[in-house]
Amino acid sequence: MMCQRCGVRPANISFTKIVNGEKSEAKLCQQCAAEVGEFSFGTGMGMSFQNFLSGLLNQNLWGHSLVPDETSCTNCGLTYNRFRQSGRFGCARCYDAFDEELDQLLRRIQAGTLHKGKTPHQDAQVSKLSELERLQAELKKAVEVEDYERAAELRDAIQALKKEGGL
Amino acid sequence: MDLERVFREHLSSWITQLGPEGDVVLSSRIRLARNLDDILFPSVASEEQLLKGLAMADRFVAKSDRQFKLIRLAGIDEVSRQELVEKHLISPEHAEASPVKGVIVSPAGDISIMVNEEDHLRIQVLKAGLDLHEAYKLADEIDDELAAAMPIAYSPKRGYLTACPTNVGTGLRASVMLHLPGVVYSGQTNQIAGICGKLGLVIRGLYGEGTAPSGEIFQVSNQVTLGYSEEEILTHLTSFCEQIIAEERRLRQYLWESKRDEFEDQVFRALGTLSYARRMSSNEAMELLSRVKLGIDLGIIPKLNSVILKELMVVIRPALLQKIVGQTLGPQERDLTRAGLIRERLSQINS
Numbered sequence: 001m002m003c004q005r006c007g008v009r010p011a012n013i014s015f016t017k018i019v020n021g022e023k024s025e026a027k028l029c030q031q032c033a034a035e036v037g038e039f040s041f042g043t044g045m046g047m048s049f050q051n052f053l054s055g056l057l058n059q060n061l062w063g064h065s066l067v068p069d070e071t072s073c074t075n076c077g078l079t080y081n082r083f084r085q086s087g088r089f090g091c092a093r094c095y096d097a098f099d100e101e102l103d104q105l106l107r108r109i110q111a112g113t114l115h116k117g118k119t120p121h122q123d124a125q126v127s128k129l130s131e132l133e134r135l136q137a138e139l140k141k142a143v144e145v146e147d148y149e150r151a152a153e154l155r156d157a158i159q160a161l162k163k164e165g166g167l
Numbered sequence: 168m169d170l171e172r173v174f175r176e177h178l179s180s181w182i183t184q185l186g187p188e189g190d191v192v193l194s195s196r197i198r199l200a201r202n203l204d205d206i207l208f209p210s211v212a213s214e215e216q217l218l219k220g221l222a223m224a225d226r227f228v229a230k231s232d233r234q235f236k237l238i239r240l241a242g243i244d245e246v247s248r249q250e251l252v253e254k255h256l257i258s259p260e261h262a263e264a265s266p267v268k269g270v271i272v273s274p275a276g277d278i279s280i281m282v283n284e285e286d287h288l289r290i291q292v293l294k295a296g297l298d299l300h301e302a303y304k305l306a307d308e309i310d311d312e313l314a315a316a317m318p319i320a321y322s323p324k325r326g327y328l329t330a331c332p333t334n335v336g337t338g339l340r341a342s343v344m345l346h347l348p349g350v351v352y353s354g355q356t357n358q359i360a361g362i363c364g365k366l367g368l369v370i371r372g373l374y375g376e377g378t379a380p381s382g383e384i385f386q387v388s389n390q391v392t393l394g395y396s397e398e399e400i401l402t403h404l405t406s407f408c409e410q411i412i413a414e415e416r417r418l419r420q421y422l423w424e425s426k427r428d429e430f431e432d433q434v435f436r437a438l439g440t441l442s443y444a445r446r447m448s449s450n451e452a453m454e455l456l457s458r459v460k461l462g463i464d465l466g467i468i469p470k471l472n473s474v475i476l477k478e479l480m481v482v483i484r485p486a487l488l489q490k491i492v493g494q495t496l497g498p499q500e501r502d503l504t505r506a507g508l509i510r511e512r513l514s515q516i517n518s
Contacts, residue, residue, distance in 0.1 A: 076207050088285075091207045092320035092328040095335075102325075102332070109333055111367070112394025115326030117337035118307070120314050 003029035073097035132161055170512045174478050177491060179254070179276025179293070182481050185474050186296020190464040191412045193344040193384065193477060194293055196255070197302040199310055200329045200338035201288040204318040208330040209267070209283045217267035217283050224282045227316045228271055233278075240268040246495065249486035255293060257281055278309060285330050286338075288313060297408055299341050299401045307397075326393060336393030339400055343408050348383040348461045349418030350411075359385075359411065366407055367391055382453035382480065387411075423465050434462030442513050447506040452483045456509075471516060479509060 003011045009029035072079040076090035080098055083089065095102065106113045135158050142151040175183055181194050202208060203223070206216045221239075228235045240248055240257075241264045248262040256279040257270050271280040281289040290309050294302040313319065320328040326336035334340070350359055356372075363370040372385040387408065389400045423430055437458035441447075447455075460476040462468045482491060483505050489496050492504055 076211060078211070087332070088210055088330050089208060089328075089332070090211045092202060092204055092322075095322060095325055095328050105332060106335075106393060109391070110336065110393035111391040114324060115322075115336045115393060116399075117326055117339070117396045118310075119323075120319060120321050121311055 001027050003027065003032050005029075005032040071097065132158065135161065168511075170508070170515060173491060174482055174512075177487060178478060178481060181277055181293040181295040182478055183474060184295040185477070186294060186298055188297040188408075188412050189295065189473065191346055191415050192297040192408065193346055193480075194295055195297055195299045195302050196294075196342045196344070197290075197292045197299065197306040198340040198342075199290040199306050199327075200286045200334045200340075201290065201310065201313065201327055202320040202329060203287045204320045206287065209285065209287060210330060214267055220287050221267060221269050221282055223317050224269060224271060224280070224288075227313065230316065231312060234274050235271045235278075235280075236274075237269050237271050237282075239266070240264060240270065241266045246486050246489055250490050253481065253484040253487050256291075258284060258289075260284065278305065280309070280313070286334070297343060297405065297412070299343065299405050303339075303341070303397060303401055334392050337395070337397050337400065339392055339397050340388055341401055341404050342386050342388035343404065345385050345387060345408070345411065345415070346383060346457065346460065347385055347411070347415050348457055349415045349422060351383045352422055353418045355414075355418065363387060363407075366403070368404065368407060381450055382457040384453075384457070384480075419461065419465055423467075431467060434458055434467050438462070438468060438513075441509050443510065444506050446502045447483075447509065448502055449483050449485070449505065452505060452509065453480060456480050456483075471513075475512065475516065479512060483509065 001011045003009050004026050005028055009031060011027035011029055068080070070079060070081065073090060073094045074097065075093035078090035078094055078097075080101065083094065083098060089095065103113045135154055139151055139154040139158065142148075142154060186192070186194070203220055206212055206220055209217060212220075225237050228237045238251070240261065245264075248257075248264070251257045251270065252259050252262050254276060256272055256276065258281065261268060261270070261281050261284045265283075267283045269282040271282065272278070277293050279291045281291070290306050290313070292302040292306040292309070322328060327338040329335050329338055347356075347359070350356055360370050367390045368387050369390050370385055370387050372381075387404065389404055392400075395403075437455040441452070441455050441459060456476050456479050459468065459471070460473055460480075463471045463473045463476065481487065485496075485501055488501055488505055488508065491508070496504055
């Protein structure tokens with residue numbers, strides 16, 4: 001068997017990658033194995049996950065797609081069909097263009113469909129909104145455990161934030 | 168040639184220091200994927216658009232007070248590109264002479280920002296040992312500085328928008344490089360891999376014909392980037408690593424106590440070969456360096472410092488080897504030079 005990376009030299013090393021308990025293997029020659037592997041922070045083969053992903057996109061669990069294949073992103077022109085094949089978006093607007101179908105995909109490859117992490121600083125309005133949600137959740141908790149002192153503090157903080165942000 | 172000095176000139180501190188839990192953890196890495204809001208992603212954008220992104224990166228470097236330098240991949244030779252890969256400043260995929268590809272690097276070699284890789288910007292920070300939170304803190308600062316200089320693609324719903332849906336949200340990939348000879352020699356590799364899978368982590372290693380991975384070195388990283396906060400991702404991976412470190416130490420101790428003679432023999436044979444061999448492939452060198460490092464970490468070889476082995480594991484790679492001796496070498500010559508360099512470094516310590 002020939003090396004799956006260079007296709008020139010005979011393969012004598014099997015490269016194993018385990019993703020979520022799913023094992024994938026590549027047969028490589030010594031030289032390619034050395035290039036992709038040892039002490040490397042590289043992305044490894046780059047092959048297997050992309051294949052898994054387009055596999056997931058093409059096999060629809062619900063039997064029908066929410067987004068028609070010919071739907072395309074108005075900004076970059078990428079069609080949903082093309083996205084299914086490549087597993088790559090063309091631009092940031094694609095996320096809106098294929099939004100309906102994305103929940104389904106993200107549920108399968110991610111831990112959720114909504115962002116819970118960092119908010120960029122220049123987007124102050126957004127961060128105030130999440131801060132507001134956080135304070136309101138805390139207020140609800142404080143009331144539940146009858147910690148009225150804390151609840152009063154939180155109520156003031158919420159009002160101040162609303163005033164400041166014009167929310 | 169004073170090799171200690173020469174190595175240090177070529178290597179950054181995450182390699183020349185051991186860092187927290189340095190007997191098991193080689194290094195920690197944070198990568199943040201970011202994109203420019205108004206330019207198509209690199210795989211589909213025109214060269215003109217991508218050059219616009221590169222120019223933005225150039226202006227960012229000029230204004231930043233971090234003494235960054237922008238390297239254009241098309242402006243350097245093949246060995247220099249490979250050297251950047253071996254120093255983990257760029258991915259292997261990024262090492263091509265494309266006019267749109269660039270990398271911003273810090274003088275200390277601990278920060279890099281790949282420009283026009285799969286995403287427009289890939290911020291990366293490296294630290295010695297187990298230090299994910301510190302590495303993230305720095306990456307987060309760089310991210311803020313970039314966001315102040317250019318429009319970054321972000322949606323409150325999906326977070327940072329990336330070319331591949333596997334990176335969306337935080338865009339955060341945290342990785343830890345672990346030296347796990349105890350796990351490998353006691354045949355626990357598959358168990359560890361299974362645990363990783365159940366915990367949403369990915370483990371990678373190099374396998375040769377069903378035997379041990381090269382140098383018993385593994386990289387563990389988070390699988391998902393959306394649905395958890397950065398803090399949750401970092402804490403999860405760190406606590407997993409703490410457990411694996413404890414397990415690795417326990418296994419090393421067990422092997423050392425139960426098979427003392429064999430163990431000692433293996434470690435000193437490896438040291439002997441490294442000290443006297445005349446030709447050495449990088450695979451053989453990795454195997455032997457791994458064994459000697461284990462010997463040092465267990466206190467069997469008292470004279471040597473573990474960090475020297477960590478340095479050697481990096482400098483024996485083809486491009487760095489050529490940079491250090493300052494000449495172009497074919498594969499045969501590399502094997503000779505590699506053996507010579509290791510011999511010389513080890514003899515400088517013994518004398």
